[in-house]
Amino acid sequence: MDPLGDLLNGVRARTTAFCRAILEPPWALRIADGAALALATAQRGHAWIVPDRGEPVLMRTGDVAVIKGPAPYTVGDDPCTVPDVVVGADNRVITMDGVDVTDDLRLGSRTSGRSRDDSAIVASGTYQVGNDVTERLLNALPDIVLVPKADPQSPVMTLLAHELGRDGPGQQIVLDRLLDIALVATIRAWFDHLETAAPGWYRAYSDALVGPALRLIHDDPGHPWTVASLASRVGCSRAAFARRFTTLVGEPPVRYLTGWRIALAADLLRTSDLTVESVAHQVGYANAFALSVAFKRVRGVSPTRYRDERTAGLDSVGLGSR
Numbered sequence: 001m002d003p004l005g006d007l008l009n010g011v012r013a014r015t016t017a018f019c020r021a022i023l024e025p026p027w028a029l030r031i032a033d034g035a036a037l038a039l040a041t042a043q044r045g046h047a048w049i050v051p052d053r054g055e056p057v058l059m060r061t062g063d064v065a066v067i068k069g070p071a072p073y074t075v076g077d078d079p080c081t082v083p084d085v086v087v088g089a090d091n092r093v094i095t096m097d098g099v100d101v102t103d104d105l106r107l108g109s110r111t112s113g114r115s116r117d118d119s120a121i122v123a124s125g126t127y128q129v130g131n132d133v134t135e136r137l138l139n140a141l142p143d144i145v146l147v148p149k150a151d152p153q154s155p156v157m158t159l160l161a162h163e164l165g166r167d168g169p170g171q172q173i174v175l176d177r178l179l180d181i182a183l184v185a186t187i188r189a190w191f192d193h194l195e196t197a198a199p200g201w202y203r204a205y206s207d208a209l210v211g212p213a214l215r216l217i218h219d220d221p222g223h224p225w226t227v228a229s230l231a232s233r234v235g236c237s238r239a240a241f242a243r244r245f246t247t248l249v250g251e252p253p254v255r256y257l258t259g260w261r262i263a264l265a266a267d268l269l270r271t272s273d274l275t276v277e278s279v280a281h282q283v284g285y286a287n288a289f290a291l292s293v294a295f296k297r298v299r300g301v302s303p304t305r306y307r308d309e310r311t312a313g314l315d316s317v318g319l320g321s322r
Helices: 003-008 156-164 171-193 200-204 210-219 227-233 238-249 253-271 276-282 288-299 303-311
Strands: 011-023 028-031 037-044 047-051 057-059 064-068 073-076 085-087 093-095 120-129 144-147
Touching: 003 171, 011 171, 037 047, 037 057, 037 156, 037 171, 057 064, 057 144, 064 171, 120 156, 120 171, 144 171, 156 171, 200 210, 200 238, 210 227, 210 238, 210 253, 227 238, 227 253, 238 253, 253 276, 253 288, 253 303, 276 288, 276 303, 288 303
Parallel strands: 028 085
Antiparallel strands: 011 120, 028 073, 037 064, 037 120, 047 057, 047 073, 064 144, 085 093
């Protein structure tokens, strides 16, 4: 699998929190659902996305935005409009004085509000982020990714809008799949549009030498790769390969390989009952001691402590530390 595919593999749409809101000006919503990622598109009108820190971003009709959480933010018709409701987990809508008005606003299973000629229509959904591997993707993204309508986009947004307008059998599954594809298409379009701002591993994937090496690393991270063996597999000298990889990716091959293995190990420690020794073998280390040394150097804690903290629900490391 390629790096972007691997990093997105742990992201899954939460269609229970996917809806379309019809909003009459002036309007503003405080989004405090704690989602790690959200996707929004203005199907009519416009919306300002206002982070608590940073500059507001204008989303026009047809634009698609990905907002990185879990910090709350505001969406409104104007950056200065004061929110009168808070949208929490599972799209529960609470007024500023604590009254739950979700059922009063909802007209259909996924649509809220009543349409007027000057109403804005905003569709949005959130995603579950279930692994530490995806942290590498989140770290490469700004707080708000905006892909303008004018940029080449996947026809999935048209399909998504169509599916929202109907209520048929299997809709939950269809929306799940479309939302997952929409996220991949949006992030890929953003990376392609801002090529110089895309992470090195994304830009390097299309390179004739470094791209195949990245695929080798991601397809078989447990293999005892060395700079020499990777260079040999892609038909290049060791020195030339190391130089090109470092220039394009932004870090030497061994450091990239180590970071990828440690991310995979962190996921296995958090989600499985495998021993540290077994995890070490799966991600390419000879034994638990070798993994522990590398893990502590990269993450600052031992694998055992990392697992214990995750099990206890502490946020001192990994995704919770952002």
